[in-house]
Amino acid sequence: MKLKLILSCLLLTTSLIAFSQEKQPGKSKEHNTDITEKGLIKISIMYPYAEGKTFNMEYYETKHMPMVAGFLGSNLVKYTIEKGLSSGIPNQPLPFMAIGTFYVKSLSEYQAAIAPNRDAIRADFVNYTNAMPVILVSEVVK
Amino acid sequence: MKLKLILSCLLLTTSLIAFSQEKQPGKSKEHNTDITEKGLIKISIMYPYAEGKTFNMEYYETKHMPMVAGFLGSNLVKYTIEKGLSSGIPNQPLPFMAIGTFYVKSLSEYQAAIAPNRDAIRADFVNYTNAMPVILVSEVVK
Numbered sequence: 001m002k003l004k005l006i007l008s009c010l011l012l013t014t015s016l017i018a019f020s021q022e023k024q025p026g027k028s029k030e031h032n033t034d035i036t037e038k039g040l041i042k043i044s045i046m047y048p049y050a051e052g053k054t055f056n057m058e059y060y061e062t063k064h065m066p067m068v069a070g071f072l073g074s075n076l077v078k079y080t081i082e083k084g085l086s087s088g089i090p091n092q093p094l095p096f097m098a099i100g101t102f103y104v105k106s107l108s109e110y111q112a113a114i115a116p117n118r119d120a121i122r123a124d125f126v127n128y129t130n131a132m133p134v135i136l137v138s139e140v141v142k
Numbered sequence: 143m144k145l146k147l148i149l150s151c152l153l154l155t156t157s158l159i160a161f162s163q164e165k166q167p168g169k170s171k172e173h174n175t176d177i178t179e180k181g182l183i184k185i186s187i188m189y190p191y192a193e194g195k196t197f198n199m200e201y202y203e204t205k206h207m208p209m210v211a212g213f214l215g216s217n218l219v220k221y222t223i224e225k226g227l228s229s230g231i232p233n234q235p236l237p238f239m240a241i242g243t244f245y246v247k248s249l250s251e252y253q254a255a256i257a258p259n260r261d262a263i264r265a266d267f268v269n270y271t272n273a274m275p276v277i278l279v280s281e282v283v284k
Contacts, residue, residue, distance in 0.1 A: 061283060080179075081283040083281045085183075085279045088187070088278065089276075095276050134229075135237075138226045138238070141223040
């Protein structure tokens, strides 16, 4: 009886230790989020500001970006959206109204995924902007 | 003796449960890293590409950006560096050779921290580039 009790106690503690250690990869993954961004490819779609140019952020955030993100599958690590506020240089005009950025593992996979959907993506532009975007492909250095 | 054994077993399992639950905030913090970027202010220093323009990424990464980051204190959440590779639009020139970005909590705090150091920052430009940067202040929407 005493032995049985010791054994079940041991079994319980061992499984609890295993359970608590299972959380460790989750913690190191948290670190990895920063580490693994280095080397990723960013595709930044930048909408220049100019007089008469408009941008519907709500449509962009809720419809356009999720649609494009949906084409990218597991190659997409994350995507971000930022809203231009001002130029950081006094008396200079706002450079960009908005920037949407896809962080991907492979540029060629990105291009292959976008190609068959290019017309659908372009046709959606009129729903949120009358500006022609500048697109920068860059690599995360840090 | 048996009671003592049961009690120490209970104590051990309780403390192990407490220990394993202590990891939970770590896990939810991992999520928060993404959530808290929303609302942050980005100051993006963008170096346009043009013929004859140069950029020394090694100096920028190891000297210039750490120097500026050092002025920002706890207002700085993180900073990133990216290297421009190409335009995402065929037959278009590379828009930017490099972009350095500071993610801060407060724009006014950023401005107050930079103001007394503006001359030192500008004097360092010639050490890595002959291009005049465009600076975008934006807000993280997603």
